Structure formats: structure tokens, C-alpha cells
Amino acid sequence: MSTAINGGRGSMMGGASGGTPPAGAGALLPSAEPVQLVGPDGQHVHDDRYPLPDGEQLLRAYGCLVAGRRINDQANALVRQGRMAVYPSSHGQEACQVAAALVLGDEDWLFPTYRDTVAVITKGVDPLQVLTLLRGDWHGGYDPHEHRVATQATPLATQLLHAVGVAHAAKLRGESTVVLAMCGDGATSEGDFHEALNFAAVFHVPVVFFIQNNEFAISVPLKNQTVAPSLAHKAIGYGMPGERVDGNDLAALLAVLGAAVNRARDGGGPSLIEAHTYRMQAHTNADDATRYRSADDVERWVPRDPILRMRTYLRALTLLGDVGERAFADEADAIATAIRKGLNTEVEVNPAELFEYVYTEKTTQLREQAQQLREELARDAAADAASVDSASDDVEHQGKGDQR
Amino acid sequence: MSTAINGGRGSMMGGASGGTPPAGAGALLPSAEPVQLVGPDGQHVHDDRYPLPDGEQLLRAYGCLVAGRRINDQANALVRQGRMAVYPSSHGQEACQVAAALVLGDEDWLFPTYRDTVAVITKGVDPLQVLTLLRGDWHGGYDPHEHRVATQATPLATQLLHAVGVAHAAKLRGESTVVLAMCGDGATSEGDFHEALNFAAVFHVPVVFFIQNNEFAISVPLKNQTVAPSLAHKAIGYGMPGERVDGNDLAALLAVLGAAVNRARDGGGPSLIEAHTYRMQAHTNADDATRYRSADDVERWVPRDPILRMRTYLRALTLLGDVGERAFADEADAIATAIRKGLNTEVEVNPAELFEYVYTEKTTQLREQAQQLREELARDAAADAASVDSASDDVEHQGKGDQR
């Protein structure tokens, strides 16, 4: 099964011309309004700096968008069914997710957060491996090197520095790798955000910092996070350009992020892109968003849905018809089915692995501790075998954990 | 002896009108050139936004400047003589030092760094208490509450957050306290700088962040610290105004900092002021600046000396004459003499104090450990008394430390 929803292709935007990088200090400031190329009504909005990506590109990206929404829906369903512990959904933010992955080539790195599962899958990682973390078998389920996708970072903003390091190493070796590093609006308040942007600018490394401003950090609205004119206004403080983009406009995202990636690849250094979007669902399934925002607040964003407008646009141009829609839906279904099947299959966990990867070579101490656990489990197994009554199933073991 | 070199008076700038706080996002950006009111040639430079402080104010501040230079010289001499371990001199930055203290009233707080000894003394703290840290008897020598001067912070940028907290508490109680928090250019790279500015802006608290950009962080020049158009350009990223000022121009500093303090006191929120100055001496006496900059680099800043230009200005207006100069010199001498005398007096240290202030009430563990040390010292003293040969003087004790 091919799990990469963009079919493992390289960057869609490779070589596509984007906005010209501005020069001069004032030019580091973002535009007054977020860049928009296709409005909520599905109409093209002209922008001097950013040409509209061509129809072929948009169509392919639209397919990823449809798949992305389906992945979010499927993951939410699996949490409800108890197959995953928790899922931070990007419902409503799929245009950001898809664009972040599609503007990158195979040689480029993506640094996602916990919420960026769709971006990770779009960049090519096997969905089942991605969901390992949320299923709870291990902290990370995929090899970051395989598709050049870092593990999904939980400690906020920390990954932005790793992105700078990866880019710096690539630059030192003269490689053309670009790194796209994602974070949320809340994460911009962390010291690591500041340090990452500054390091990237001082070392002039090819990193595109991509903020998904979805207006909330769990329950905390943007106004409690910053009183800056916009998050993109932070860029000038590091000497890099900042840009704002409609985060529900797939076309604008592909154009703006694509331009930033090209700029970085051409030696133009880092930039900061802020996408204005909205977290349509709760922070995770464990969160109760009614405590801090009203249904009305959320409702206002429904007409701005990223899929809706791109569909309207593509159908109007007859780039998308019923047949195409069906094909995309089928693709999305196939991915969802694979996820469902995979997550409904119980995975054996192996306690010996606990000690296996802490160091390249186990320390004496870990060898002893592994041995201790092995013996303990062997004793337990023997005891279980001896007593029919006390057979410990998995839930027992964890739930009480305390049976000897 | 009165140790406050501004005679313990309140803010010189209290109520003085400064620049009008700008409104609108673009207005948060600093002026293209640093504000200057008196040039290196001692001539007044007109600036629409900032009226020149009156002659009386400038004269008094000039006296502090002379004293500040004298304190730096004296401290350096004491290090050479081995009376202090180390001294981070503010030679060349005295205008910043003096202005930072003089714009504050008694109700206001100052948050200094290790380099801001002159500012601390100017705000009223006894010089001998200030130098305790550097003499090595204790980590801090003065009561921060007495003159509302925090301890001189070593961990870079950490104090900026404390400043925000002090201001926040004052604001919650409806007090009119303003907090001026100092840091260097290097410290702006730390995450805590970012978090402090953001917290101050979001909570809209009365803090003036004052960066002394002296072009170096130990050996690291500004260009390796940031590629931003200026450090003051960071302000807009937090939604607060940024301003740049000639850091060797006492008049401009009093005007710009004074306006920022007034603005904060009037509920206008925080602001960021960057002073352009230069560290004329090595980082500390222990540093060898020849390893990273040339004498020529330093030489270029000699004509821009803050004392020189203010003297020229005041003498030209006949506000300052030979008699006045002599009086200021005498005042400065008196302070220097007091410092010299104080530091040449050996201070008894009391090892029992080691355990005294860790907690308000000593823990059982610390009571035991204090007792242990007491017994050990008593045993040592008894042994010393018994043996004429092995009398342990202080240097022995530390130097070898190992004699039983």
C-alpha cells in the first residue's frame, strides 16, 4: 500500500516562481492583510507578488486536502472507539498541513508538531507509523531520516532549533536542503522560538518558519498570547522577512510557502510565515472547548473551510468534476481504511525494548535492570501458568498492576 | 557619608514632558537614526519629539556622570591591587548608567546587571554594599527593598522577567511604580528576553526595557548576535514601541528614557529603548580584549565620550565653570575615597551565615550541617592553638585548604 498521499513525488513547487523577496528593513514587515489568492467564495483574488499556482498543482493538492480531512475524521473516530488515546486534530487547518508538505522536495526536511499528522503523512510517512505515538506503543513510530520528517515535537518550540541545526549542517556541506519548521501561535511565546529565529537569521540558514495561527493555545486565545500587530511582525526583529497568509487558502499557502522555500534554497536565508486559520475542534479529544469558546465563534469559520473554497474554485474552472471527486474520495477512503485496519490490529509490545535504545550500547546498569525485568516477567508467567485463577490479562496488569 | 550620588532625590524627570507616545503599528518602529540631542561636538541637535532637558537637570546629571567615571576608575584600581576579584567596568557607558537611575523616582524599581554598578550607586545604594559581590564576601551586599534596586543579575536576561513581575504586582495594587530593567546587547538573544517583553506587553505593565548596546558580548560582536535592522526593531514583535538613542548622549538618554518612564507611569505600557554605546574597556579585568578587537576600533569611540560632550555643552552655556567642575570632582573624589577605604578594610566573614539564609527557618539537615562545621572549626582552632607551627592564616586555609 502506498501511504504517501502525494504519491511520494518531490516538491510540487520546485522551481515555480513565487514572490520576489523584498529588500530593505521596512520590506521585512508583512503585508497589511494576509495574502489571499482564492477567497472563501472560491474566486481568485489577484496579488501582484504571488501568481496563482497552476491548475494541475492545485488539483493534486486538493486531493491531498480531501485525504487530510479524511485522516482527521478517521483518527477522531478511532479515539472515540478507544483505539487511540488521544488525537490533536487539524480539522480546518488541512490547507496548511498539505501545503507545508507539498512545497518541499524529497531532499527537504519537515519539522512538525503533534498537531501536524496530516502534514507528516502528506510528506510520505506511513500513517500507521505516524499514529504509533498516539496509539501508545512507542514515543515515535517512524524513522525521521526515511522521509526527512522529524518526530512530532511535544515540548513547544523546541523543534524549531533542531530545524535550524539540520539546515545549518546541510548548508555547511553545501547541500540544497531546505527545512520547513512548523509551530502554533502559542508556541511563539516560548524562548526557544526566539532563539531559533535569531540563530537562523544570524547563520543565514535555509529554514522557513511556518506558524499556524489557529487562534488558540488549548484554551488561551491569541489576545492573551501577544498584542503584536501580527505574529509575522516578529520577523523584522530578527532581520528576516515576515509574511501573512490566509491559512484556509490552499493556493495562497502553496504560493507563499513555495516562494519562501525557493528563497531559502537560493541562499536568501530564513523567513517567517504566519497562516491565519482556526482550530475547528477541541485541542484534543480530551479537551472541552465549550469551557472557553462558544459554538458561534466556531460557526463563523465554517464558511471559510479550506476544502469548500478550493472545490468551488476547481469545479468552476472544470478542473474538478464528479469523476475526479470520486477518485479523490476513493483515495482518501483507502487511506482511512488502512489506518482503521492497522489500528484495530493489536500490536505486541516487547518490554525488552525498553532498555534497547537508551544508549547505542547498553550500560552495565541497564543490562542488570533488563535482566531483572526479564526474570520478574518469567516468574510472573510461571505463577500465571501455575494458577488458572490468576491469569493476568493485559488490562489487569496495567489496571491494578499490583498483583504479584 | 551620603552614598547616593544624586543626593537621594527622586526622579529628575518626574512630570517632565517627553515625546508623545506614537499610535498605530508602524509607529512602534524606532526612528531610523538613534535620537541625539547633544552631538559629540557638544552642540544641541534639534529633535521634534524630544525637547532638551533643562540646564539645571543636565548639570546635576553631569555631576553624576563625573562621579560614575570616577567609580569605574577606582574599582579598576582596586582590582589591580587585588582588593576585588573582578570588575565589569561601564567606562564609556556612564551616560546610560546615570540616566537609567535619574529618570526613576524613589517609588520606582531598577533592575541592573553586573555591569551596572554606577547605575545602582546613582539610584542611592551604598557603593560599599554594592561592591560586596565583587569583593567576594557575599553574593549580594544590599537590601533590594531599601532603594528599590534589584540585585545585579548575572544569569543574562533573567532579571527582565523579575522586573515584569514587580511591575505587575504594583499595577495590581494600583501603585504608580515604574520599573526600568537593563540588559546588554548579548542578553537580547536569550529566551528570557523574549518572554519578558511579551509578558510585559500582554499584561500591559509599566516596564521600560533598556538595552545598552555596547557592541560586544564579551568577545562576540553585535553582528554575530543579530542581523536585525536594530535591537529596537524587536519591539514591534511584542506590540510595544521601540526607540533608539545615542547612548553617549546624556541629554538624549534623559529625554528618551524619561519619556518612556512617563508613558509607563501614565498607563501607556512597556517600551524598549536601545542605547548605542561602546564598551571602552575589556569585558572585565580578567578579559583580554586584544584577542578580538583592535585598539583602533576602541579609539574611534574616544571622541564620542559622554562626559566630554556634556562638558563642552554645559561650559559653552556657562552652566558649568571651573568652580562647578571642582565641586563635582571633589564629590567624585569623596566617593572614591570612601570606596577605597572601605575595600581596604578587611571584612570578617562568618561561616555560620552560610546556613542562615537558605531558608527562613533552618531545616534539620542544615542545623546538623552547621553544627558539623562549627565543631570542625572548633577542632581546627584547638589544634592551631596547640601547635605554634601550624597556625593557619586565612590564605593558607584557602590556598591549601587541605591541612588538617
Place this chain on the structure above:
Amino acid sequence: MTQTTEAPAARLTHQPEAVAAPPARATATFAKALNAALADTMAADPGVLMFGEDVGRLGGVFRITDGLTARFGEERCFDTPLAEAGIMGMAVGMAMNGMKPVVEMQFDAFAYPAFEQIVSHVAKMPNRTKGAVRLPIVIRIPYAGGIGGVEHHCDSSEAYYAHTPGLTVLAPATVRDAYFMLREAIAFPDPVVFLEPKKLYWSKEEVDLAELRRTFEDGQAPRRIGRAVVARPGTDATLISYGPSVPTALAAAAAAEEEGRSIEVIDLRSIVPFDDETVCASVRRTGRAVVVAEAPGFASVASEIVARVQERCFHSLAAPVLRVTGFDIPYPSPKLEHFYLPSVGRILDAVDNLQWED
């Protein structure tokens, strides 16, 4: 990401109880007791402030601050920008200027960004200023594992704080102690790291919170800082434990009783200051001891307890003091955590290894 109380992971050991259902007799959860302690303290002392991430309208991801903003206003219980060093540093300044800040670090591992502020300032400021600046700050940290949490949400970080002179480090294990110790911590003149075992949040006891309030405010609650308690008396060996491991130790003692061994369980409550007296009195009586703690064992609080006990009770010991701790590995993912956590079985194994002659 962050899990909250509303719908905890399916495999939670302790399922949250429906808080709304009125109980027949007065009972309260650990979480509710903490919430009440905060509310009662804020009502009694206007200088007490509560802030952190999501502690305002949401009431905290574990709902410990539920209702405080509504009751005391946004100035007394409020959300901050998302920056832990910022929260801690601002708390330092507020404490310098007359307030009593209580801050919440959302999860144990998310206190690490504040480490410099905690170690270099919170812990050292009073000493640096010879007591001129006291810092009555409480750092609340939902901590440790056993809740099926994802990475970074289950660290047992007490050793970092306990090793740092100047900090007072507490870890309650019962609902009553949760209430009394949090109140005592807020009233304490020095900074306190207050460790709240996440897996105990939904544990329940028959307590009347109003009565606890009266007891505390009448000065009738005996001091708990620096005072361990014998949670279960016994004669043959001593289990020394704190926070999340206390219930496990008690369960082990109960199981041992069935095997004919009388095990004493000590709940330290206060890691710093440490109650040598209570601990040593017990071990001198029993002659055998096992320390139980969830953190990785190496250079841990458990190590310290072993070291102290053998230094002070050497001649009473019939066997080495043993440890049952987490392994020296990063906290495992949800499906593997039960292999990691100290369990009744593991404790009983350790007790078996205390070189019994009989």
C-alpha cells in the same frame, strides 16, 4: 499535546469520578481538595495569585483551578502567554513585590524551560540577599506517571528540585494531605515545589472539605512540611515512600500481611526538608527497609534515602536498604508503562530479598 481530565486515556489506572454526583457521605477527590485549598487561601489572603497556562477559563487541564477566575476575577487567577520561564520569572518579581504567587506548570516536563529561573533565582534569591528578599512562591507541578500519558507528560522530576538547596519539595499522597499541604505551602515563607501525583487526582477519601478548612484556619492542622507520617504501622520491615508510590506501598504491605509479614509504610510527604527522625525511628525498630519511588533510581531521592538510612541506622540493619524505583530509562509509552512502574509484586520481591533468616 496535552491530555485533560475530561476524557482521560482509555487505559487510565484511576478513572475520574463524575464530580457532579452528590455523594451519600462527604467525599472529595484529591483534585477537588487542591481546588478547595486554592479557593480557601485566595479567599483568606488577597495577596495570593494563581497563574499559568490554561488555568483561567479552562480551570487547568486537570481542573485544579476550576472556578477560581470566576470567583476571584481575572486579576487573581489568570492565563499567561505560553512560556514557563516567563511564568516563573514573573512569579519571582511578584513575590519580590509583596505577592504570593502560585504557579502551575502544566506537566512535569514542561517545567524544564523554567529550570534556570528555578535553580538560579527561586532557590537562591533569599540566600543571595541574606533574607532581605524572601520568595513565597508555590510551584505546582502535576507529576509522575501511571495515567497512560504520552511522552513528556509523566516525568518524575523530584530529584532535580530536591538536589537544589533553597527549595522545599513536597509530594502529598492523600486527599487530606493535598488540602493541608497546599495551604501550608502557600503560607510558607519560602519557595515550595509542590508535586501533585497525577494518578492520584481522581482518588477519593471521605473528607468534608469545609471541615478541613476550619481545621486549617483554626490552626489545628499539625505542620506537615518536614514531617513524615507512618501511613501503616508494622514491625518487620519499613517501606519508605512518597507521592504516587504511597498507595502502591500500602497495597504491598496489605499483601504482605496475608503472607504473615508486618510491614510499616512511611509516607514522607516532605522530601525537603527530610524527616530523618520518623524514618530512622521506624528502621531502627524494624531493621529492614525498602525505598519505593517512581523516578529512575540513579542519583535520585531514593538514593538519598538509602544513603541516609544506612548512615544513620547502620547497626540496626539486618540487610541492605533496597530500592524499588523506575528503571534508568526515559518514561515509557502508555502501553509499556506498567513494566516500568514500581508494583506490589516488585516491592514484595524486594522485601523477600531483605535476608530473612526464618
Place this chain on the structure above:
Amino acid sequence: MTQTTEAPAARLTHQPEAVAAPPARATATFAKALNAALADTMAADPGVLMFGEDVGRLGGVFRITDGLTARFGEERCFDTPLAEAGIMGMAVGMAMNGMKPVVEMQFDAFAYPAFEQIVSHVAKMPNRTKGAVRLPIVIRIPYAGGIGGVEHHCDSSEAYYAHTPGLTVLAPATVRDAYFMLREAIAFPDPVVFLEPKKLYWSKEEVDLAELRRTFEDGQAPRRIGRAVVARPGTDATLISYGPSVPTALAAAAAAEEEGRSIEVIDLRSIVPFDDETVCASVRRTGRAVVVAEAPGFASVASEIVARVQERCFHSLAAPVLRVTGFDIPYPSPKLEHFYLPSVGRILDAVDNLQWED
């Protein structure tokens, strides 16, 4: 502020030697050995990078990186902006992408801003990715006291790292070990916290650095990670020590000899992994042990050593294992530090307390 080697505080225990003066026989300081180890490694492996604050043109405040930028260029040894989390986080990314970063934290307490990066990523990334991402990073930390440094410049922070699974924690005490261990650390596939005792920087030994290089590069230097060494053999008691305390322990052993006691001194070198075999073999022979370490004792590496030794050597022990450590207080100011530091006298007192029958 920061003190550098050029003109150290007047009251320094170890005065820096004039490095320029050519010695009669080949000698080298600890600092120079580290400098040579870096230079030799960078010459041998183009993937090795050195960065941090002031490590470029200045050569570091202790001159450990002296000459590296001149020799290897600004791309291989360079100054960063002043931000420790930034340095550490960038190192993680570089290591992910094929480099071997060596970073310098300017002083022990200035590594704390990087604590989250160290604990949540450096230590955990390899485990998180099941070994797919290895992080061959060396974190060099000039550490501990005894140099008359001002506050924040003398912390003994090893316990924080030693308690964190996934880190390897080393502390050399001799010039030879400084060279070999730094080279071994850089070659090591996992992250290493490399603690450089500041007060030993100016200590000297008769060694030929070129010979050490040849020995190492010929694969003739025996492994030191995880291997303690008997620094001085003895029969009556064992002193267990590492880093800055090793010379003090050796001096104590020498003094004890005059009093007729034969004391063995163990230099751990490697705190994690810990060499149980060497330590326990010694204690089983001598039957008595004192652990010497400069950090505050509570929940420290010293606690761990005591705990391990009594767990493993209980029946060989004639007396409890004692500790001579720093007090549980913030590191004192220069004029008071000699009251704090483990001294020969204090060690000998502890040895006296090992319940000798004679």
C-alpha cells in the same frame, strides 16, 4: 559576569601557569590537553564542529578552544548568539544531520537555560526514535568551584545530568584523562555531558600531547567511559571520588599514610555509566568507604554511590559508607568557599569515623 583565565581571581587555589614558557620536559596543563584533544579530533574528523559563546576568536573564557577557529575556519569553530537553549537545540539538529557537534556551556549554571533541550531531547531522542536518530553530541561544561568565582560560576551540576537517563556523564581528573576522555567522548555515538573541573584547568602533568594523540589514534588508549580507575591503591578504606575532588582525596590518602592508614582512592572518571565492578571490588577488599564529592550531598551522585555500595557490599562493610560533600546550600561566595569544599581534614575526619576497632 565572567572570569577568564588571563587574570583569575587573586585567591585562586590553582594559579594558572604561564603556558608560553617552554618546560624542560614535556608537560601540559589540563586545559591544554583538552585543547589538543579538540584540535586533534577536528583534524581527524571533518564532521566535528565546536561552537558556543566566545569559543571563536577569544578561544573560550578558559581558552580551551584557543586557536581552533584560526586553524579550522569559522565554519568549524564558531561563536553563536548568546543563548544556551539555542546552542543545544541547534546541536541536536546538526547531530541529526550527520555532524558531531561539541558545544561549550560557558559555566555550569549557564547550562540551565538549555535544560529542557538536554533532558527532553538530547537525552531522549535516540530512545524516542528507536535508535534511528543517534545524537553524537558532546556538551562541555566547565564546572564546580574552588576558583574563587562569583555566584553562578561554581555550581556542581552533575546530579541533574546523572539522574537523566540517556546521558553519559564524564568528569576527568587528570591531564591524560582529559585528553583521552574528550576524544573518546567525541567519538562516542551517544550524547555526553563532559564535566571539566575548573580548578584543575591549570594543573599540570608530565605528558607529551603528541604521544597521547598517537596512542589514541592507534587505538591503544583503553576505554575510559564506564571505567573507574584505582588512582592510589590501599587496603584499609576506599575513597570514591571523581573530577575536582580526586586530588583532594589523593591528598587525604597521602596524609592518612603518615598516620599509618592505607587508603585506596578510586577515580570514577565516568559517572554514567557507573563502574560497579571496580568500586565494589575495592570496598569488598577494604570494608570501609567514604564518598567525596563537591556538590551538595542531598539526592546527589554521592548519594547514589553510597546507595549502590551498601546494596552490593553490605556484608563486607565494617561501617556505614560515609559522605564528604558540599553542604546543602547554594555555592558560597569566594571568601567563604573554603568552608564549603570537601577538604583533606574533612575527609580524614570521615575516615576516622569509620568505626575502627583498633
